[in-house]
Amino acid sequence: MTATIQWHQSSGLKFNKVKVTDTKQSWIWAVGPNEQLQSNSVDAEIDQHSHYGVFFVDMPATQNAVTTLPSISGTSNVSAEGQPDYYHGLVYAHAILLGVAFVIVFPVGVLGLRWRWSIAFKVHWMLQLFATVGAYIGLAVAVAMSITGIEYAAFGETHQILGIIVVAVLSFQVVMGYIHHVNYKRAGRRTTPSYFHLWLGRVLIYAGMVNAVL
Template sequence: MNTKKFWFLVTLGVCQVSSSPVSFCPEDSDVCFQWAVPEAGNENIYFQIDAPTSYQWIGLGIGKKMAGAAMFLMYEDGQGNVTVSNRDGKGHSMPLLGDQDSISLLDGSGVKDGRMIANVLYKNSGNFDFSGSSDWIMAKKEGTPLASVDPDVSIAVHDSHSAFSVNLAQASVALDSNPFSESSDEESDVSGGDATGVTETNSNPNTNLILAHGVILTVVFVAVYPLGSLLMPWLGKWYIHGAWQMVGFLAMWAGFGIGYVVSSDLDIFFDQTHTRLGVVVVALLGMQPILGLLHHIQYRRQGMRGAFGHVHIWYGRALIIMGMVNGGLGLQLTGASDVYVIVYSVVAGISALTYAAYSTFKAIKTEKTEKKK
């Protein structure tokens, strides 16, 4: 154990004997938190956020999920100190500026030895119960410093998040004053840990599931569906077209199922543009096999494309384009880097334009042929 970590843990031990704050460092994380509640019962709560300067911002919130949570964001102010912003969680989107008068940045806060520390007093107005077990969430974003004193500065989407329950009955302190001023003077280098009184209730969703969801549906909407729709005019074999599209259809539902699991875990199912549009597109595409069958039956009877055929073709084309657009919204929702967004946009754009151009050309040619008949 290095000296920095030793002194940090010793300090925590002393604090727990004399004032009993609860401390917690989520597993495989170098971010740590502490809580303390005065015995006086005046609804004040003290908490500390301690994180490396490699993070652009750190968020700590009261609540089970972002929607309705009281969020506290910490980031560098560019002047050797930190800014703490009180914000109101509105779901899986940037939290809005809240009541700044309800928080105070206390002594011991600042930037030192590559770490940001915020000692904060939150004046509860009866909105939350701090007498027992309390639900909290955290989120973090790595990147260049925001270097801002503006409590309403725009922030990028978090890289990861977690949720935990804190037994604040074990965080009781005798005095209604800053319990972290002494511990903040000590250098800390804590890379993880656990604390009595804190239980993780939900960690980050499986990133492999998010990746699988994105890859499957990208392949389906950017490649499988467009190519499958062109197989019919190319080969003239309805069963090849139908079999190919059915493979894409089943893959689409598999990707949708994975997306449902992930979005439910994040509590954003049908709560964001991406998830809403995704549900609509997939649900509408559920009609395509039926429309395709009706088109086939009508074509065999009439020997030419009828109403069901036109609906099946143009309905499908519109939904394929909508699916491509929604893929871009999905990348935006995950906070993907500009490189991924650009690559997807270029590939999807080329696919969409090529598909639209060929489809239009083929439609005009088919219409002329049928008129000659």
């Protein structure tokens, strides 16, 4: 399939992210569904596209200085690069791993420590460890998506920055939890690392929840 596109660069657009000098400018595409909408009602429901994704174009290689539409021949555009088929699978894996970790498992692990069970501490650290590993894997998936140029390759989005910080600090939170446990068994009471671990955990959980909707 060949697409002929005429683009007039305008610096006045507030949210303009198209760069004519970019050798890997992202564009979106969508096709389907096959069913045609046969209604004049403004309330008619529109089905979501059956297939969609992102492709990248070498913009300097496609520029034409003339004001009329350029004539394009051939069956393919060598300046365009398609999005890998596994992209949506990575998106779902990232969302599920981080969402389950910060919205479900981490909070349940905190509540489990409040239960008067003989195994309360074991429930706490096992759930937190499970969620931490899931968060690490979720971050690895996100980084892989970005460095391969699928989307957000510049690592400049708020969601990316906050996500990396939160998951990175989890390692420190694990260490503080271990120190708290050792000190508590030795002194029989909370110490400074205990309160640091407690409040840092709360901040990380809230930050993770907020980042899920950014």
